Every structure is written in C-alpha cells, then in structure tokens.
Amino acid sequence: MSNIDIALLSFPVLLALIFLRIPIGLAMLITGIGGSYFINGSFLMIFAQLKNLTWGTFSSYSLSIIPLFLLMGQFATLGGMSQALFRAAETWIGHKKGGVAMAAVGACAGFGAICGSSLATAATMGQVALPELKRYGYSGELSTGALAAGGTLGILIPPSVILVIYAILTEQNIAKLFVAAFIPGILAALGYMMAIAIYVRLKPGSAGSRERAPYSERFRSLLAVWPVLIVFITVVGGIYGGIFTPTEAAAIGAFGTGVIALFNGGLNRSTLISSILTTASATGMIFLIVFGAGVYNSFLALSQLPQTAAAFVGSQDFNPWLVMIAVLILYLVFGCVMDSLSMVLLTVPIFFPIMSALDFGLSPEEFALWFGIIVLIVVEVGLITPPVGMNLFVINSMAKDTPLAATYRGVLPFVLTDIVRVAILTMFPAITLVAVRLLY
Numbered sequence: 001m002s003n004i005d006i007a008l009l010s011f012p013v014l015l016a017l018i019f020l021r022i023p024i025g026l027a028m029l030i031t032g033i034g035g036s037y038f039i040n041g042s043f044l045m046i047f048a049q050l051k052n053l054t055w056g057t058f059s060s061y062s063l064s065i066i067p068l069f070l071l072m073g074q075f076a077t078l079g080g081m082s083q084a085l086f087r088a089a090e091t092w093i094g095h096k097k098g099g100v101a102m103a104a105v106g107a108c109a110g111f112g113a114i115c116g117s118s119l120a121t122a123a124t125m126g127q128v129a130l131p132e133l134k135r136y137g138y139s140g141e142l143s144t145g146a147l148a149a150g151g152t153l154g155i156l157i158p159p160s161v162i163l164v165i166y167a168i169l170t171e172q173n174i175a176k177l178f179v180a181a182f183i184p185g186i187l188a189a190l191g192y193m194m195a196i197a198i199y200v201r202l203k204p205g206s207a208g209s210r211e212r213a214p215y216s217e218r219f220r221s222l223l224a225v226w227p228v229l230i231v232f233i234t235v236v237g238g239i240y241g242g243i244f245t246p247t248e249a250a251a252i253g254a255f256g257t258g259v260i261a262l263f264n265g266g267l268n269r270s271t272l273i274s275s276i277l278t279t280a281s282a283t284g285m286i287f288l289i290v291f292g293a294g295v296y297n298s299f300l301a302l303s304q305l306p307q308t309a310a311a312f313v314g315s316q317d318f319n320p321w322l323v324m325i326a327v328l329i330l331y332l333v334f335g336c337v338m339d340s341l342s343m344v345l346l347t348v349p350i351f352f353p354i355m356s357a358l359d360f361g362l363s364p365e366e367f368a369l370w371f372g373i374i375v376l377i378v379v380e381v382g383l384i385t386p387p388v389g390m391n392l393f394v395i396n397s398m399a400k401d402t403p404l405a406a407t408y409r410g411v412l413p414f415v416l417t418d419i420v421r422v423a424i425l426t427m428f429p430a431i432t433l434v435a436v437r438l439l440y
Helices: 003-019 024-040 045-056 062-078 079-094 099-112 118-136 142-154 159-168 176-201 215-223 226-240 244-263 269-301 305-315 320-335 340-356 364-382 391-400 404-427 429-439
Strands: none
Touching: 003 024, 003 269, 003 305, 003 320, 024 045, 024 269, 024 340, 045 142, 045 244, 045 269, 062 079, 062 118, 062 159, 062 226, 062 269, 079 118, 079 215, 079 226, 099 118, 099 142, 099 176, 099 226, 118 142, 118 391, 142 159, 142 364, 142 391, 142 404, 159 176, 159 340, 176 226, 176 244, 176 364, 176 404, 176 429, 226 244, 226 364, 269 305, 269 340, 305 340, 320 364, 320 404, 320 429, 340 364, 364 404, 364 429, 391 404, 404 429
C-alpha cells in the first residue's frame, strides 16, 4: 500500500471515529499517529515529532489571541452588553413587520463584533431575545431560525477566532483578514434581515406586532450601547489603523470589557473566577483540536497527499471556477457532520495548496484573503445546516416548546441567503477585497 493510499484511507477512518463519538481532536490525533506509524514503521520518529509539535503549537504567540477574545466575550456578557444591543435595536426597528427578529439579528452582529465566537453569540443572544420574541407573538420556527442564523455572525464579523486559525494555517496577516471579513459580515446581517422580511410576508401569522417606541426612548437606548462602540472602535479600529497588533488589541479589549462589567455590577470575585474557568475550558478544547489537527496534517504532509493533489490539479488544466465550486460543495457536505473549527483545521492544509495552484486572476495574498473569507462563510453555513448544525442545537435547547424539526424549517430561508451570498462573493472577489485594497 502506497503512502497516498494510506492517506486516502485515513479519511473514512477519521469519520468513523467521529461517528463513534470520539472527540474530534482526539480522533485526528489517533488517526494522525496511526497513519504516521504505517508510513514510518516505528513510533520513535512519531514521539520525537510529537515533542516538537507540542512545543511549536502551544508556544505560538499568535494563538494567545484566542483565550483573550474568549475572555472578552465572557466579560461582555457579564457587562450586559448583549441586552443593551438588543434593546437598542428593538426600540428602533421592533415596530416593523418582523422587526423584533431583525433586531435580534442586528444585536447578534453587534455582539459578534466584541465576542468572536459563534456559539457564544448564539447562546448569549438566545437568552436575551427568545423571551421577547415569544412575548410579541413570534413563532418558535422563526425565532429559533433567526437566532441560530444570527449567531453565525460571531465568526464572520471581526474579531473572529476561526479567522485567526485560518491566518495561522495559511501564514496570512490577521489584520488584513479582519478587514476583508467586514463587508461580507455586514452583507450577511442585511441578508438575514431581508430573509425575515420576506418570511413574515409569506407567513403573516409567524410574527406579532410591537408598538412604535418614542424617540426619547430610542435615543436613551443608544446611550446604553456606548461601551460596545468604544470597545469595538478601540479593538477593531486599533487593528485597522495599525496602532495595535491583533493580540495587543485582544488584550486591551478583554481589559476594557472587564472594566465595563465591573462598573455595571456584573463582575465580582465569583463571576471573574467563573469567566476564567469557562475561558480556560473553551481554550483547552480549541487547543486540543488544533494539536490533533497538527498531528493529522503532519501525517498528510508526510504522505505527500496535499502536494500530489495540488500538482495533479495544476497539471490537468481544470477550470479554476469548477474546482472552486467542487471545494465549496465539499465544505457544505462536511458542515453537515463536523463543527466549524475542525473543518477549517482539517481541510485548509489540503485544499489551500490545491486552490493556490490555480489562476483566479488575483495575487497570492489577495487569493488567500478571498479564499479564507469564502471558506469562512461556507463554514458558517455548516453551523446552521442539519443534522449537526451546532447553533441549531444551542438555540433549540433554550426554546423548550419548539420541536427541533421546526428549528430546521425556520433556518432554511437563512441558509438560502447564505448560498446566494457565497455565489455573489465568489463571482465578484472585489467585494471582499475592496476594503483591503483601500486600507493597504
């Protein structure tokens, strides 16, 4: 059996381990070690590699940004920022048809800008918005679908943990990736709001009505969100302006949200310890997946599968756009059975060399930025695609009176808007790259 055959056989083995409910980080670790053993015939080289890989992975300065962004999200929740964002959006557009659901999406976009995690955004905004949606007569189908989709904005609107991982894997500038993600993130929020507007007109009984708030109440609600604006402008503006590195900005953001939570009464000794433990737990989970993926991808590199695949595709004179469509379809399929972080860690080291060998009329750096954003959007679709859409389970677990099947139905319009957005951004790379070209 050749090395390429061993590498190809590792994919069904990995999927089988995942289906057996072995944690995906551990599954990739086991498969990577097993595959390396079959190629080398000895564990001695593998143990030496594990020593170097462990140190090289966990001593990475770039990875320190992950716990800082996660801690910032914890402090933002304690500081009541999610409630302030939702109240402000609700007072301004809640009286419109489907307005409360649109406000929930808008609040998800705002909270995602200071959180960086999809699951955290979905869970936090679900606690805030679900009672209000129910109060104003919104169906469980629309409520859970809108919140599950809105939660995905947490990984697209900067700062984003998965964008950081992609930047490390492909050796790209994190700040430029954040800039490139900004316009697609805004388009995502607008697309979800448009889906809600169409949905409530096709199903008028799915949304109730809310009284129009007086302007005095609207402007008061804006005063409550100034901490969010300050944190966002400081963190993201500092990165875009070259004042801070992304890691420095994450540290400043975590400190700033902590101070706001302290002044708002949400941060005390007990909640501080809880936030640190939660952040440590989430960071440990992410780092295990990163390490497992590193071992597995080292095995794939040893087998020469990515290099062989890239050389094969480059020599066949395939239409680059057909290859791109095929890769995106594979991402949609993977999204049905894998979580977003695992998908990126597993597939990018394989697909990126293949796609980089094709000519899309872009410079290598622009291609890497554009491809990263497209991949991130498709990964985002996976978060709301049955049967393993993690956001669907998070939101549905909070809506006790809504069957999971109803949540699946409710999220379909948002999946359709995502597919349309992917098609537009794929056909017109300039939409993604315009902000990068203007700033850099």
